[in-house]
Amino acid sequence: MAKQERAVRTRRIFLEAAAEVFDEYGYDAASISVILERAQLTRGALYFHFTSKEALAQGVLDEAVTTLGFSPQTYKVQEWIDLALLLAYRLPREPLLSASIRLSVDPKSRSLFSTRWPDWIQLSLDLLATAKERGELQQHADPATIARLLVGAWTGVQLVSSSLPQQPDLVGEVSELFALILPGITVPAVLTKLDISPRRPERLLAEARPEQDSPALHEGSAPRS
């Protein structure tokens, strides 16, 4: 393994260990020694990549706005739906993503690092504004309001569903949320063409190539069947 490749892998191991520990203990109670124990690597290796707990938390949050599995669609509204469904599918499977929500709702961590919600709102707004220009949305639909409210609604649906005894499946919940909202914002001709199936994100991820993360949002060209 090349030196640089090993460094990338080591960095990733620390981020994932830190994410798990932040997720379990919260930011305040998370300690470097527990993170080291989880990562099973040396303190020296850690400090080469991250000089403090703060740097680890920032590293976790930096990984949180991700568009893996995303690919261009006929309708911009579909791309917006895809972002939300993909994140719902990946979150319970990836500690880095659940830790970033945990850090965002933790007021101490939030005051130190802020949250990634504004980035998600901006990403949604870009897609919805184009959708509006293309006539996919109803006249009265305001892209900025919808973008902001849906990032909130998505986050709360995740929090509440994860706390309920029967723990409803997050992708199913987000799909139901779109079923409630889309009739009020998209034009009927587009509405009938949209796919909000809970099985969609798994299919999108299977079709995506690994190198297709974030930059692909504006440049991606993965084939869609």
Added chain:
Amino acid sequence: MAKQERAVRTRRIFLEAAAEVFDEYGYDAASISVILERAQLTRGALYFHFTSKEALAQGVLDEAVTTLGFSPQTYKVQEWIDLALLLAYRLPREPLLSASIRLSVDPKSRSLFSTRWPDWIQLSLDLLATAKERGELQQHADPATIARLLVGAWTGVQLVSSSLPQQPDLVGEVSELFALILPGITVPAVLTKLDISPRRPERLLAEARPEQDSPALHEGSAPRS
């Protein structure tokens, strides 16, 4: 002041002090001494009412499902909307309410005390199930799904809006959320009669009598103009 009246007042002072401290520090970092300092009452008085930090947190959560300002309406959907708007109006003004959200999103506190979300979901479900029976909802609308998703959406919209730099007004946000969702779930004849104005909760509270808290949900008869 009668002895019992004084005891009720003292208990309330401790709950509000605890709520402020939980809200600022989180459950783990909150300490009895800071709560005492805030309440400006003696340790003996505290222990007469609450034997531990756990008991204080439980007391705060017990106050969190509240229907002050709620009164019977022509449409059950309107009563459901009123619950959400009233809470949105009161939350930024009442530390007991914001602390209960803080305790619900804090995983440590949540594992100790669970959350009040199931109660809110049940309250919403009762109203929506009756609305459905009365023909206020569209055929495909499922009261259980809508009740669950809206409690989540409301919570997340509160969390995200409170974190944004421009801090949009919570009542305005919740009103916009209903504007997105109602066209997809209520029948058109009812939709036109619903009031989701951000100024509604303030008016409802002004009309409510103080003794009209929780029990009024099923028995209330406050006059509506």
